[in-house]
Amino acid sequence: MAESLYISELGLPEVKELWNRxxxxxxxxxxxxxxxxxxxxxxxFMTSLLPGLAEExxxxxxxxxxxxxxxxxxxxxxxxxxxxxxxxxxxxxxVKHLNMAPRIYSRLRRxxxxxxxxxxxxxxxxxLSKESVDxxxxxxxxxxxxxxxxxxxxxxxxxxxxxxxxxxxVNQMVINNVVKSADSDFLREKAxxxxxxxxxxxxxxxxxxxxxxxLFSNEIKGIERLKLVTNALFG
Numbered sequence: 187m188a189e190s191l192y193i194s195e196l197g198l199p200e201v202k203e204l205w206n207r208x209x210x211x212x213x214x215x216x217x218x219x220x221x222x223x224x225x226x227x228x229x230x231f232m233t234s235l236l237p238g239l240a241e242e243x244x245x246x247x248x249x250x251x252x253x254x255x256x257x258x259x260x261x262x263x264x265x266x267x268x269x270x271x272x273x274x275x276x277x278x279x280x281v282k283h284l285n286m287a288p289r290i291y292s293r294l295r296r297x298x299x300x301x302x303x304x305x306x307x308x309x310x311x312x313x314l315s316k317e318s319v320d321x322x323x324x325x326x327x328x329x330x331x332x333x334x335x336x337x338x339x340x341x342x343x344x345x346x347x348x349x350x351x352x353x354x355x356v357n358q359m360v361i362n363n364v365v366k367s368a369d370s371d372f373l374r375e376k377a378x379x380x381x382x383x384x385x386x387x388x389x390x391x392x393x394x395x396x397x398x399x400x401l402f403s404n405e406i407k408g409i410e411r412l413k414l415v416t417n418a419l420f421g
Contacts, residue, residue, distance in 0.1 A: 188409050196244055196247065201243050201244060204246065205243055208310075242315065245322065246314055249317065249321040322354060323352070323353045323355075326354065327356075328355065328358075329356075329358040330346075332362065332387070333362050333363050334381075334387070335383060342391070343390075346391075358395045359394045359396045360396075360398075360419070361384060361399065362399045364384065364400055364401060365380060367400075397418070397419055402415075
């Protein structure tokens, strides 16, 4: 298993590189023709102007991995709920902004090196955003991860409604930290409390594949412990 497992973690340096490769230098060249600004300052300006910049290129990076055909399966471990919903909304937000952009930026001239107009760059960016939206709606399946506790269960209806609003498909739910071996009064009491919420989840989300992931005694680190999780998730 380890030989076919690859992990990539995206941070700000990687997102900057994605921006550089696709749009950054071209856009900077146009702006710097009439405003004196260093590239790092320009990147900070664009990030504040378009708060979803990093998220936009993160989705595009994952889409490119899928399109490459190098990996039969991609697992995207997204951020917690609030950040993820913001991320998923970004491509559609970008499309809306970029549809108005020609009226805003039409007076900006071409870059002296690339000779590409700002409107040409915007058209490419708009196409990228539309591709990201299509990718998320048509090719990504979401797995909800929850725990058998009151607040987590109450939040799920709202989460599913939000995902449905974007047209995203949810096909699986993972119930994490389920007590399977109750060999103490503490664990027996905890297991009894979990049973009610697990029953609610299985009833309310009967249309989803539901997997119970046991509460492990050790932190999941290393290949051997990862195999335990694999067996629990996939059988």
